[in-house]
Every structure is written in structure tokens, then in C-alpha cells.
Amino acid sequence: MKKNRHTQLKSQRGISLIGLIFSLGMLVLVAMVAMKVVPTTIEYLSIKKAIVSAKGAGSSARDIENAFNKQAEVGYITSISGKDLVIERNGDDIDVSFSYQKKIPLFGPASLLLEYEGTTAKSGIATKKPE
Known part of the structure; x- marks a missing residue:
């Protein structure tokens, strides 16, 4: 019985140093990407709100x-x-659409x-604007 208990305690040691370093590295990588992507996502949501607001503001394209443009400044x-x-x-009715790309540099190439x-x-x- 003592031998069995000793084997159980020995197998439940926790995370190794290499495992901890790897886990922290992955966490830092995910945090870096999130810090760069979240602002562009917030801007995208602002653009969606702005086109709905702009659509109701006028009857002509101009x-x-x-x-x-006024919403974009604010x-x-x-x-x-x-x-x-x-x-x-x-x-x-008038439909307003937009499409754009955002390139986010991460590290190196x-x-x-x-x-x-x-x-x-x-x-x-969405209707894409002709290139």
C-alpha cells in the first residue's frame, strides 16, 4: 500500500520548466496578436455604425x-x-457597402x-468596389 501511494505522489508533479516557458511563450504570442487585431476590429464596428448613420442622413450619394466623412472624423x-x-x-432604398483590407505587421517578414x-x-x- 505504501508503494502505491508513493507512486501516485510521484506521478502528480505538475508542469515542467520547459512546459511553463512554452506555455508563457504561446500566451505572449496570442496577446501580441490580440493587441494588434482588437483596434482594427473596433474600427470595423465603428465603420458599420457610421454607414448606417450616413445612410439615414441623406438621399444622394454625395x-x-x-x-x-463627418462620422469618420468623430x-x-x-x-x-x-x-x-x-x-x-x-x-x-439605398444600399451602402464597403470593403477593405488591413495588413498588420507581426514580426520580421x-x-x-x-x-x-x-x-x-x-x-x-456587400458589393465590392471595382478595383
């Missing part, structure tokens, strides 16, 4: 662009401007490319 939106919006008339798009269309499908 009015919508100007309203979006909301610290730097990735796109009013001229980057795709504004289409859909019967009596490694970078992360995020593709954001959004629309006010009821279908939920």
Missing part, C-alpha cells in the same frame, strides 16, 4: 459620403473614407491580412 476612422463607399440605389466588408443591404451581401 450626402451619404459627406455624412460618413469616430477616428482612418481605413476608409466616403469616396471608398459603394452606394447603390435599390428601388426606393510575418504579417496578418484581415479583410473587412459590410453593407446596409437587407441581403447582407
Whole structure:
């Protein structure tokens, strides 16, 4: 019985030093990526709110662009401007869409490319601006 108890205690030792260093390294890597991605995600959500607000502010493409630019100044939106919006008339309604890419340098030659798009269309499908 004593031998069995000694074997149980010996097998429950915890994490090794190498395991701890590896775990902390992975945690730091995930935190670094998160610190760079979260601000772009917040900006994307601000852009989505701004196009909904701009859509209600005017009936012409120029009015919508100007309203979006005002929202962009207040909301610290730097990735796109009013001229980057795709504004289409859909019967009596107007659909406003956007699409952009954000390249985030990580370290050395490694970078992360995020593709954001959004629309006010009821279908939920964003119209991309022709290149």
C-alpha cells in the first residue's frame, strides 16, 4: 500500500520548466496578436455604425459620403473614407457597402491580412468596389 501511494505522489508533479516557458511563450504570442487585431476590429464596428448613420442622413450619394466623412472624423476612422463607399440605389432604398483590407505587421517578414466588408443591404451581401 505504501508503494502505491508513493507512486501516485510521484506521478502528480505538475508542469515542467520547459512546459511553463512554452506555455508563457504561446500566451505572449496570442496577446501580441490580440493587441494588434482588437483596434482594427473596433474600427470595423465603428465603420458599420457610421454607414448606417450616413445612410439615414441623406438621399444622394454625395450626402451619404459627406455624412460618413463627418462620422469618420468623430469616430477616428482612418481605413476608409466616403469616396471608398459603394452606394447603390435599390428601388426606393439605398444600399451602402464597403470593403477593405488591413495588413498588420507581426514580426520580421510575418504579417496578418484581415479583410473587412459590410453593407446596409437587407441581403447582407456587400458589393465590392471595382478595383
